[in-house]
Amino acid sequence: MDDSQSQDDESLLYWLKFNPTAVQRCQEQLRVPGPRRANRRRFPQPPAPKPGSIAAIINKIERCGPHLSQERATRWARQLFTPSEVEAWLNAGLRTDDLELAVDLRSLGVPPEAMDWVVRKETMLDRIRLRNYPARAIADMLRREHLIDKVPRS
Numbered sequence: 001m002d003d004s005q006s007q008d009d010e011s012l013l014y015w016l017k018f019n020p021t022a023v024q025r026c027q028e029q030l031r032v033p034g035p036r037r038a039n040r041r042r043f044p045q046p047p048a049p050k051p052g053s054i055a056a057i058i059n060k061i062e063r064c065g066p067h068l069s070q071e072r073a074t075r076w077a078r079q080l081f082t083p084s085e086v087e088a089w090l091n092a093g094l095r096t097d098d099l100e101l102a103v104d105l106r107s108l109g110v111p112p113e114a115m116d117w118v119v120r121k122e123t124m125l126d127r128i129r130l131r132n133y134p135a136r137a138i139a140d141m142l143r144r145e146h147l148i149d150k151v152p153r154s
Contacts, residue, residue, distance in 0.1 A: 049073070054086050061090045072096040079103050088112035093125040101128065104135035109148050114138075119145050 046066045049055035055073035059066060076086050076099060089102045092115035105114075115125040119141055127133040127141075142148045 046070070052083060054081070054083050057083055057087045057090065058096055061087070062096060075099055085112070092116065093129075101135055105138065108135055108139035110135070110139050110142060111148070114142060114148065117142070117147060119147075 048066055049059055049069060053073065054076050055066070055069045058064065058072050058076075059069035062069070062072075064072070073086075076096070079099065079102075081089075081102070085106075089098075089112045090096070092112040094102055094112075094115070110124075115123065115128075117124055124133075124138050124142070127138065133141075139148070143150055
């Protein structure tokens with residue numbers, strides 16, 4: 001490219017820079033789309049769960065959306081947990097994805113409030129979270145300390 005062509009290009013760019021109507025005409029000729037607004041689809045939110053239901057409790061404690069809380073509530077309901085039991089386990093420190101652990105602890109006779117009990121300077125919840133204690137080890141420890149019954153209630 002020679003010097004005369006580069007000077008012509010520079011003068012054209014200078015002229016376009018300060019002439020908005022010329023820019024508009026160039027865009028129309030080149031069919032360059034201008035700035036567009038994003039067309040976002042708004043999906044309707046499912047209704048909030050009924051107050052007092054398992055889904056409402058999960059929604060309140062874990063602060064997840066209505067759809068996700070309903071899915072999680074269905075899993076807990078399949079294991080025959082009542083709303084008050086779900087609330088007790090979640091307030092004790094378990095999460096909704098700890099359902100299997102809650103089922104095992106309940107079957108072994110461990111109440112939700114036992115998660116806050118301290119045995120040898122460590123809570124049961126800390127033993128579960130930090131040391132990966134299984135439900136059976138928690139129940140055995142609580143029985144040795146005479147904090148729960150020897151035979152789990154059915």
